[in-house]
Amino acid sequence: MPESNGGYRGASYELLSAKGISVGDSIIIRTSDSEVAGLLMPRYESAGADHIVIKLKSGYNAGYEVSKIREIIKVPAQEGHQYQKLSNPIVASQVKDTLPQLALISTGGTIASKVDYRTGGVRAALTASELYSSVPELARYASIEPEMLLNEYSENLGPEQWTLIADKIAEKVRSGKYSGVLVSHGTDTMHYTASALSFALQNLPVPVVLVGAQRSSDRPSSDAALNLLGATIFAASSGLTGVFVSMHAGTSDDVIACHTGTRVRKNHTSRRDAFESIDASPVALIRGDSIEVQNPHPTGQIAVKNKAAYSVTGENFTARTRFDKRVALMKFYPGFDPSIISWAVSAGYRGIILEGTGLGHVSRACFPSLQAAINSGVLVCMTSQCIWGRVRMTVYDTGRDLLDMGVIPLSDMIPETAVVKAMWALANTKDLKEAKDIMQSNIAGEISRSIPI
Amino acid sequence: MxxxxxxxxxxxxxxxxxxxxxxxxxxxxxxxxxxxxxxxxxxxxxxxxxxxxxxxxxxxxxxxxxxxxxxxxxxxxxxxxxxxxxxxxxxxxxxxxxxxxxxxxxxxxxxxxxxxxxxxxxxxxxxxxxxxxxxxxxxxxxxxxxxxxxxxxxxxxxxxxxxxxxxxxxxxxxxxxxxxxxxxxxxxxxxxxxxxxxxxxxxxxxxxxxxxxxxxxxxxxxxxxxxxxxxxxxxxxxxxxxxxxxxxxxxxxxxxxxxxxxxxxxxxxxxxxKAAGVSLEQIGDRLEDITNVFSQSDSSMVKKILSDKGAIFKAIRIRGFAGIIGFEPYLGIRLGKELGELVRFYGLGGVFHSDELPGYGIDEKQVKDVRDRLQASSRDAFVIVGGRQEIVEYAIQAIIQRLKAAMAGVPAETRAATSDGRTVFSRPRPGAxxxxxETDIPTIPVSESMLEPLYGLVPKSWEQEINLLAAKYGLNRKLAEQVFDSDYLALFEEICSSQKADSKIQPTFVASKLTEDIVSLRRQKLDVSSLTEDMIREIFERLARGVITKESVPLVFEKLMKKEVGSVNDAISALGISVLTDAELDKALDKVIRDNMPAIKQKGMGSIGMLMGRSMAALKGRADGNRVNAMLKEKLEKLLASS
Incomplete structure (x- = not known):
């Protein structure tokens, strides 16, 4: 690894270190045809090594090529821009202690952040006071106690982190201090974590609400504030318990949808309303202050609770937070090579979730490999790549053949939920029969009894 | 002043x-x-x-x-x-x-x-x-x-x-x-x-x-x-x-x-x-809610504000400012006016200040009540602002800040130009x-190889462009400049190049319509934006087909810019300027000749100039001048020969 300084490397790094200049210093650069003054800015690691970046007095950044620089000098720091503070920031201690108390566990993705206009850097707003000054309306609904657990892009969160997050939530729940737990999370894999928490934490006495942002919170147009507000209102006063995901219901900044943790999926790369409930309507819509409950949980696990009973540790609350990551999610496609299945078996995988076509099919060519996998004790389950709808493997010959082989149909379980559930099931039992039973029983709303028209 | x-x-x-x-x-x-x-x-x-x-x-x-x-x-x-x-x-x-x-x-x-x-x-x-x-x-x-x-x-x-x-x-x-x-x-x-x-x-x-x-x-x-x-x-x-x-x-x-x-x-x-010796602390040192002073007011402005639910009036005392808020060093330049523009930013209609009161239906007694409330002497001024309470609170802070800034002269701010050439407050100037x-977009290195092909694209000088334009379309220099500087250069070139070889529509004509005629209509405060490029294209296309005459072009422009009609078709029918058929023209010219018989008898063929003028006036652009002239000449010759 080359030594680096604010992302600089190669020629630019050498020039800066020779002159003893570091990021944030006021500098003047002279080239054969110009002179510019400004602050040295950090450089993205991915950008080339031949330029140094200066923030000019006008606020613009511009890059100057190292080979053209005749002279670079460090000058005494200019007086920084003075930013006036908000006249009366809300400090945590002022928030009414009669309000419901919520824990906010952050795992990454900045749900609240501050822009440093001097360097252009964005950093997470981590303390409660910073959170309130970022989203002042929060203080009307709840007293929030933030805690940073992880700081990762969500693609880096996997089974180990699910365990960590689930244990942390269990700790908060068992403390009896909180009416609910919010989890801020990068959006890419938020639905996997939501599923994981749904299985790991059962009979929750309080709501656990995952919340993220499709537009980062350093932008005035960020969806973070409204998502967080919706999650807070829901967690503080819906009276529903379980694991949920709270995000924009549409592109407008008006309605927040709260989804069941096992029924939600990220269905768009970038839109605010990327998260949708599959084969179900959202549990609730939050419009302004009001919570419109749409769909009380299909398994009946979520009880409308007496508000006064909040902050009581649930008697039946269980936390089984381990996952076995030896489960593969395989999407079948025309031309799919069955040796991938054989490879997974030889690599020690204990479970395979197939994302089949239509009602739950894979080509005949896969049959021998699948049969071999099942015979060797691998849990093989079928979901559909159609995303919406149920697998029904008795309609066509292919489906019937797969059933006969021992492939387990997973009804309308979302493939992503299925893989998480299999990891959880296999971590909690060594008995394949029991694992199969777990996969086919509805534990956290992952299987719908009926799909609304 | x-x-x-x-x-x-x-x-x-x-x-x-x-x-x-x-x-x-x-x-x-x-x-x-x-x-x-x-x-x-x-x-x-x-x-x-x-x-x-x-x-x-x-x-x-x-x-x-x-x-x-x-x-x-x-x-x-x-x-x-x-x-x-x-x-x-x-x-x-x-x-x-x-x-x-x-x-x-x-x-x-x-x-x-x-x-x-x-x-x-x-x-x-x-x-x-x-x-x-x-x-x-x-x-x-x-x-x-x-x-x-x-x-x-x-x-x-x-x-x-x-x-x-x-x-x-x-x-x-x-x-x-x-x-x-x-x-x-x-x-x-x-x-x-x-x-x-x-x-x-x-x-x-x-x-x-x-x-x-x-x-x-x-x-x-x-x-x-x-x-x-x-x-x-x-x-x-x-x-x-x-x-x-x-x-x-x-x-x-x-x-x-x-x-x-x-x-x-x-x-x-x-x-x-400065001459009045006012210090910063004396500006806005006392605020009073005077809603009840105004509650029985006959002033229509006050009544209108109070009809809004939860509206209040507050008065701000400004010590030593008597005569200053209404002071008008140049016509229309007053602090009072600046304050009015400022509160409009907050959605309020304006302010009342002591230099203009009594007035606006606010009487002597109410002015005195306000002064008493504020404990303001005759050397002090006050500003009154009314509206919904939370807005009034913001506006008061802004007013006090603005009056303090007035001690230093000109505040840095962003203003908007008005159509009549003034400027009005639009918002405080962003500080730093x-x-x-923008982290979503990678930085773009500009290399010499990227610039190389661009040197050849550097525009020619305006002078050169004008000469080229004038030569290409046979325009005089002034017209070439006008077209080039107008919004219609591309449209001009498009219209000219779409003409058939035998077209009677010359580039000079197109250029003058697109510049002089439109400018003159704009000077009459007509709205250029309601005459779209599509409409202009259509007008010249009608002209080329002989549906309207050259003389009608500015009339159609005017009709559309006045927004009296919404389409070229409607403009033409409203103006009644579609070109006359031969029979219609024949009838119209016969009437002109009948009406002017005494002069014709007296001057013979010498009356043609006068007849031409009368005909064109009567036809209001519905027939081309050359066509009128030819037909008129023929009729006159026939008439004179027969008599």
Missing amino acids: ATLDLASIGLKVGFEIHQQLATKTKLFCECSCSETDKYGYAFTRKLRPTQSELGIYDPAAVFEFKKMRTTKYYSAPGSSCLVEADEEPPHEVSKEALESALVFSLALRSRIVDEVHVMRKIVIDGSNTSGFQRTMLVANGGFVEIADKQGIKRVGVQTICLEEDAAKLISDGETAREYGLDRLGVPLVEIALEPISGTPEEMVQVALTLGRLLRASKRVARGLGSIRQDVNVSIQNGPVVEIKGVQQLDQLAKVIEHEAKRQHGLIMIADRI ARMYP
């Missing part, structure tokens, strides 16, 4: 020209740049200042935010997509747009940066769905050469930036603003010039020269709103006031002059405040730069 000697007040003017580029796509997506008035899907958003942003604006941004004003955006298929909706990251910077900015930088001998960085400039008024405008510095330094009386003068270039245009404001209500997304993301080149001194006319010359240079490149959009000038005006090295939205060059000199006068007036007012990097 004083008269102003502009030369003596150290007037300095800096220009920022914002020119839309004629690119095929927008700056950060593949949508078309064409504007529309037909919109489809709409959605709403609420912007909130990012955290450190909250502190910068006081009290304006916080107020805007507290109002939690909703912004409604209308999309237009083809000219907006998920990028404009802020639902998809920006695509790469349009190569075509970047090339244009680089070509202009070369033309102005500006130092191009080695690596372009896209920045986000925070704008939370809703005009950008993202809450910021994406902008990038392309070059700094360089100069533009201006011909003046002493020869060639150089005006320095500060910066050349490439940025995205804002959404188009459709309506601005109390609780919601509406924007069209079609204009959002259209590439703009912003060229900022060094502040210069000179007469307003010389400054107009600067803007004109720069505009011509851009147009000569043939890379810029034309038409209404395609070029906007911001003008930064200061006097006596005082703070800079930024004036936005000067659309027409002929308005520019007037705006500069008005603003110079306003600033000088404010300095004269400041001198008077509110910019941070």
Whole structure:
């Protein structure tokens, strides 16, 4: 690894270190045809090594090529821009202690952040006071106690982190201090974590609400504030318990949808309303202050609770937070090579979730490999790549053949939920029969009894 | 009242020209740049200042935010997509747009940066769905050469930036603003010039020269709103006031002059405040709720405000200010007026102040009550503001701040140009730069190999372009200049090139209609924007088909610009100017001859000139002059021969 300084490397790094200049210093650069003054800015690691970046007095950044620089000098720091503070920031201690108390566990993705206009850097707003000054309306609904657990892009969160997050939530729940737990999370894999928490934490006495942002919170147009507000209102006063995901219901900044943790999926790369409930309507819509409950949980696990009973540790609350990551999610496609299945078996995988076509099919060519996998004790389950709808493997010959082989149909379980559930099931039992039973029983709303028209 | 000697007040003017580029796509997506008035899907958003942003604006941004004003955006298929909706990251910077900015930088001998960085400039008024405008510095330094009386003068270039245009404001209500997304993301080149001194006319010359240079490149959009000038005006090295939205060059000199006068007036007012020996603490040192003093008022203005639920009136005492708020060093320049403009920003109608009271239906007794409440002496002034309580509280803080600023003369602020050449307050000037990097777009290195092919695209000089244009279309120089400087150069060339070889429509005719006639109608305060390019095309197409006559063209322009009709067809039928058939013309000329028999008998063929004039007047452009002349001559010869 080359030594680096604010992302600089190669020629630019050498020039800066020779002159003893570091990021944030006021500098003047002279080239054969110009002179510019400004602050040295950090450089993205991915950008080339031949330029140094200066923030000019006008606020613009511009890059100057190292080979053209005749002279670079460090000058005494200019007086920084003075930013006036908000006249009366809300400090945590002022928030009414009669309000419901919520824990906010952050795992990454900045749900609240501050822009440093001097360097252009964005950093997470981590303390409660910073959170309130970022989203002042929060203080009307709840007293929030933030805690940073992880700081990762969500693609880096996997089974180990699910365990960590689930244990942390269990700790908060068992403390009896909180009416609910919010989890801020990068959006890419938020639905996997939501599923994981749904299985790991059962009979929750309080709501656990995952919340993220499709537009980062350093932008005035960020969806973070409204998502967080919706999650807070829901967690503080819906009276529903379980694991949920709270995000924009549409592109407008008006309605927040709260989804069941096992029924939600990220269905768009970038839109605010990327998260949708599959084969179900959202549990609730939050419009302004009001919570419109749409769909009380299909398994009946979520009880409308007496508000006064909040902050009581649930008697039946269980936390089984381990996952076995030896489960593969395989999407079948025309031309799919069955040796991938054989490879997974030889690599020690204990479970395979197939994302089949239509009602739950894979080509005949896969049959021998699948049969071999099942015979060797691998849990093989079928979901559909159609995303919406149920697998029904008795309609066509292919489906019937797969059933006969021992492939387990997973009804309308979302493939992503299925893989998480299999990891959880296999971590909690060594008995394949029991694992199969777990996969086919509805534990956290992952299987719908009926799909609304 | 004083008269102003502009030369003596150290007037300095800096220009920022914002020119839309004629690119095929927008700056950060593949949508078309064409504007529309037909919109489809709409959605709403609420912007909130990012955290450190909250502190910068006081009290304006916080107020805007507290109002939690909703912004409604209308999309237009083809000219907006998920990028404009802020639902998809920006695509790469349009190569075509970047090339244009680089070509202009070369033309102005500006130092191009080695690596372009896209920045986000925070704008939370809703005009950008993202809450910021994406902008990038392309070059700094360089100069533009201006011909003046002493020869060639150089005006320095500060910066050349490439940025995205804002959404188009459709309506601005109390609780919601509406924007069209079609204009959002259209590439703009912003060229900022060094502040210069000179007469307003010389400054107009600067803007004109720069505009011509851009147009000569043939890379810029034309038409209404395609070029906007911001003008930064200061006097006596005082703070800079930024004036936005000067659309027409002929308005520019007037705006500069008005603003110079306003600033000088404010300095004269400041001198008077100093002479009165007022200290900062004496401004707004006492506030009183005077709602009950006004509750029985007969003033219609007061009644109207109080009819709003929860409305209150508050009075602010300003010690030692008697006579100052109403003091008018130049016509129309008063602190009172400044305060009125200021509170309008908060959605209030205006203020009352002691220098104009009693008045507006507020009587002597009420004025005395207010004075008593405030314990104000005859040397003190007061300002009264009414409306919804929370708004009044904000407005009071803003008024006190504005009056304190008056002691120093001119406050730095952003103002808007009005169509009659004045300027009005629009918002406090943003303090420090509110910019941070647009991390969604990689930086763009500008290499010599990228610039190499662009040198050949540097526009010719305006002089050369005019000569070429004049030669190509056989125009005289003046007409060539007028067409080139107008919004219609492209349309002119299109109309001329679409004529058949035997067309009677000469380029000179087209040019004069598109310049002189339209300018003269605009001077009559008619709305140019209601005469669209499509309409103009249609009018010339009708002319080519002989449906209307040359004489009718300006009449149709006028009818459309007066908005009396909505289409060329309707204009033609409303004017009754479709060309007469031979039979109709025959009948009409017979009547003219009948009516003028005595003169014909007397003058014989010599009466033809007079008859021609009468005929043309009677026909009101419904027949071509040559045709009338020929038919009239034939009739007259026949008549005279038979008698």
